[in-house]
Amino acid sequence: MSVLVFVEGLNGEIKKSSLEAASYGSQVAQAMGTTATAVAIGDVHEEALAKLGEQGISKVLYDADDRLKQFVADAYVKVIAKAAQQESAKVLVFSNSNIGAAVGSKLAVRLNGSLATNVTELPKMDGGNFIVTRGVFSGKAFADVNLTSDVKIIAVKKNSTDIISNAGSTATVEKLSADLAESDFAAAPKETVMQDTDGGVLLPEAEIVVSGGRGMKGPENWHLIETLAKELGAATACSKPVSDIGWRPHHEHVGQTGITVSPNLYIAAGISGAIQHLAGVNSSKVIVVINKDPEAPFFKAADYGIVGDALEVLPKLIEAAKALDK
Amino acid sequence: MKILVCISNVPDTTSKINFTGDNKEFDKNGVQYVINPWDEYALTRAIELKEAKGGSVTVLNVGEADAEPNIRKALAIGADDAIRVNAHPKDAYFVAQQITAVAKEGGYDMILMGKESIDYNGFQVHNMVGEMMGIPSVTPAFKLDMVDDSTARLEREIEGGKEVVEVKLPFVASAQQPMCEPRIPNMRGIMTARTKPLKVVEPAGGEAKSEYVNYSKPEKKSGVKLIDAENAGELIKLLRNEAKVL
Ligand SMILES: Cc1cc2nc3c(=O)[nH]c(=O)nc-3n(C[C@H](O)[C@H](O)[C@H](O)COP(=O)(O)OP(=O)(O)OC[C@H]3O[C@@H](n4cnc5c(N)ncnc54)[C@H](O)[C@@H]3O)c2cc1C
Ligand SMILES: Cc1cc2nc3c(=O)[nH]c(=O)nc-3n(C[C@H](O)[C@H](O)[C@H](O)COP(=O)(O)OP(=O)(O)OC[C@H]3O[C@@H](n4cnc5c(N)ncnc54)[C@H](O)[C@@H]3O)c2cc1C
Numbered sequence: 380m381s382v383l384v385f386v387e388g389l390n391g392e393i394k395k396s397s398l399e400a401a402s403y404g405s406q407v408a409q410a411m412g413t414t415a416t417a418v419a420i421g422d423v424h425e426e427a428l429a430k431l432g433e434q435g436i437s438k439v440l441y442d443a444d445d446r447l448k449q450f451v452a453d454a455y456v457k458v459i460a461k462a463a464q465q466e467s468a469k470v471l472v473f474s475n476s477n478i479g480a481a482v483g484s485k486l487a488v489r490l491n492g493s494l495a496t497n498v499t500e501l502p503k504m505d506g507g508n509f510i511v512t513r514g515v516f517s518g519k520a521f522a523d524v525n526l527t528s529d530v531k532i533i534a535v536k537k538n539s540t541d542i543i544s545n546a547g548s549t550a551t552v553e554k555l556s557a558d559l560a561e562s563d564f565a566a567a568p569k570e571t572v573m574q575d576t577d578g579g580v581l582l583p584e585a586e587i588v589v590s591g592g593r594g595m596k597g598p599e600n601w602h603l604i605e606t607l608a609k610e611l612g613a614a615t616a617c618s619k620p621v622s623d624i625g626w627r628p629h630h631e632h633v634g635q636t637g638i639t640v641s642p643n644l645y646i647a648a649g650i651s652g653a654i655q656h657l658a659g660v661n662s663s664k665v666i667v668v669i670n671k672d673p674e675a676p677f678f679k680a681a682d683y684g685i686v687g688d689a690l691e692v693l694p695k696l697i698e699a700a701k702a703l704d705k
Numbered sequence: 706m707k708i709l710v711c712i713s714n715v716p717d718t719t720s721k722i723n724f725t726g727d728n729k730e731f732d733k734n735g736v737q738y739v740i741n742p743w744d745e746y747a748l749t750r751a752i753e754l755k756e757a758k759g760g761s762v763t764v765l766n767v768g769e770a771d772a773e774p775n776i777r778k779a780l781a782i783g784a785d786d787a788i789r790v791n792a793h794p795k796d797a798y799f800v801a802q803q804i805t806a807v808a809k810e811g812g813y814d815m816i817l818m819g820k821e822s823i824d825y826n827g828f829q830v831h832n833m834v835g836e837m838m839g840i841p842s843v844t845p846a847f848k849l850d851m852v853d854d855s856t857a858r859l860e861r862e863i864e865g866g867k868e869v870v871e872v873k874l875p876f877v878a879s880a881q882q883p884m885c886e887p888r889i890p891n892m893r894g895i896m897t898a899r900t901k902p903l904k905v906v907e908p909a910g911g912e913a914k915s916e917y918v919n920y921s922k923p924e925k926k927s928g929v930k931l932i933d934a935e936n937a938g939e940l941i942k943l944l945r946n947e948a949k950v951l
Binding site: 477517570665698 | 716718719722724742743797798801823824825826827828829830831832833835836837841842843844845847861862863864865866867868869870871872873876881882883913914915916917918919920921922923926929930931932933934937938939940941942943944945948950951
């Protein structure tokens with residue numbers, strides 16, 4: 380019996396959200412009196428894998444098959460199922476990413492397990508129950524869910540788990556091969572196109588997000604959002620109308636019908652704070668709102684606010700951010 | 706081409722969320738229900754494909770009778786017929802089993818869903834159905850076109866990028882914006898929807914694998930601290946020294 384964590388790589392490194400999943404998994408393992416194993420696929424350096432010891436992982440199984448460098452659901456499922464079997468895993472932990480949730484859902488069927496996505500807290504295990512807390516109603520509530528099957532599969536919401544770091548601990552790395560067949564790659568992508576973040580930060584992984592709404596007046600003013608983001612090491616985002624009009628690309632749109640973010644800091648400039656926008660950002664730890672209208676609904680959800688013209692306020696913030704020692 | 710579109714009946718995006726019975730149940734009082742916003746993308750794209758290529762669009766809901774107004778709405782938007790599996794949708798696994806049973810029976814070329822329900826935020830039913838049926842599931846897709854009569858080309862979002870995927874029929878996909886411009890019903894659609902077939906079927910067994918035991922709401926914010934616009938730079942210092950997020 381053990382806990383198995385699936386970790387995702389990007390450019391050879393392990394994604395932050397996967398370090399969170401690893402930390403989550405090793406804490407579950409400890410509570411269950413067992414160890415946590417990670418399974419990694421594709422594009423990750425072996426040194427990065429060994430370093431997962433810092434998150435409490437004792438062993439890493441690595442399938443280096445080149446064909447797995449891009450995401451192929453069926454093949455990933457096969458590799459992880461093999462690792463789960465080898466480790467007799469009773470708890471499988473994923474990051475609640477597009478990849479993690481997809482693979483987790485398929486494994487729930489294949490391993491006949493209970494699945495909880497969007498999980499925000501460690502499980503409570505007593506009296507034979509295994510209860511996790513997950514975000515529901517688009518950030519407006521939490522639900523406690525008892526996972527009743529023998530195998531439990533958990534997809535952990537980004538930025539809801541602190542990353543453990545036991546400096547110097549290393550995990551052993553072992554090769555894993557799942558004997559993949561051609562047919563496992565039938566639905567392989569023809570092409571994978573990564574956004575050019577220009578050395579910037581990916582929105583779903585970001586700890587700080589600077590976001591603009593219609594109050595920014597036009598794309599010509601976005602350099603203010605971008606410059607502040609750069610100074611703070613943040614990703615940029617926007618409201619739905621902004622991407623609908625084409626001022627910004629669709630993948631930056633946050634909210635009910637866009638992506639959900641839960642950074643440590645969300646800075647909103649010229650966004651009214653409509654309920655559908657809040658649904659995508661309300662689990663951010665600290666929210667800053669800049670709006671010229673003191674009655675804007677966003678101020679009710681904010682921790683800090685500035686009533687003023689974003690086009691005048693942002694340059695002042697940029698200046699102050701430049702003066703910070705980093 | 707036979708397309709099955711799965712729709713979930715969810716509280717309107719502006720609903721106030723409350724719980725009753727010692728926080729054990731969602732309080733439906735005063736809540737307006739709508740078609741899950743993402744499912745509207747799936748429905749509209751299905752209708753567009755039917756208009757271009759011929760075929761039919763069937764909508765499917767797993768739920769109780771109170772979902773019927775929104776099933777009728779889907780018919781008014783342009784679906785040809787509807788099926789409701791008459792069951793309390795206990796959890797995603799149960800729902801996926803019901804969808805799979807209907808899909809196997811009907812022999813559909815394409816099963817379209819929304820990316821995620823806005824009530825239970827599972828982001829899972831589509832991949833479960835794909836796995837149960839042993840066919841590809843492409844999620845979340847923001848573009849869907851037919852390459853030829855048996856192949857579709859989709860673009861799906863991954864963190865930090867996109868993938869272009871070509872799959873043979875049949876397959877499952879989930880939709881998100883900007884796949885299409887969701888349609889709203891017109892008068893003629895509303896009139897004809899009344900006479901379109903809505904079949905109610907009983908659930909095909911199926912089990913839930915999770916139990917919802919309790920709900921809670923996030924703690925309220927303590928209130929906003931305002932900083933004078935003239936001294937906006939002060940904010941950055943507060944974020945570092947007080948909030949400790951920089
Ligand atoms: C089903 C549905 C789903 C939706 N999903 C989403 C979603 O996912 N994400 C989303 O964002 N929206 C979504 N919306 C839209 C949402 O309801 C709002 O219309 C939208 O969020 C408004 O965007 P905004 O705040 O940028 O623009 P506006 O509402 O136009 O607000 C602009 C704000 O900027 C302020 N302002 C103007 N000039 C300045 C200035 N110079 N300096 C500072 N402030 C200024 C104004 O006071 C105002 O508060 C959805 C709507 C529906 C019906
Ligand atoms: C405790 C509890 C009480 C519930 N009560 C109700 C209720 O009273 N009424 C009600 O209608 N639902 C109810 N639901 C069901 C819920 O709305 C979902 O159908 C189910 O839980 C799957 O949600 P998800 O967030 O995992 O779906 P996701 O995986 O996020 O959904 C993805 C897509 O799957 C499709 N889909 C999801 N659910 C259905 C469905 N039921 N029928 C057809 N297609 C679907 C949609 O296309 C959706 O966009 C309840 C669920 C729970 C857990």
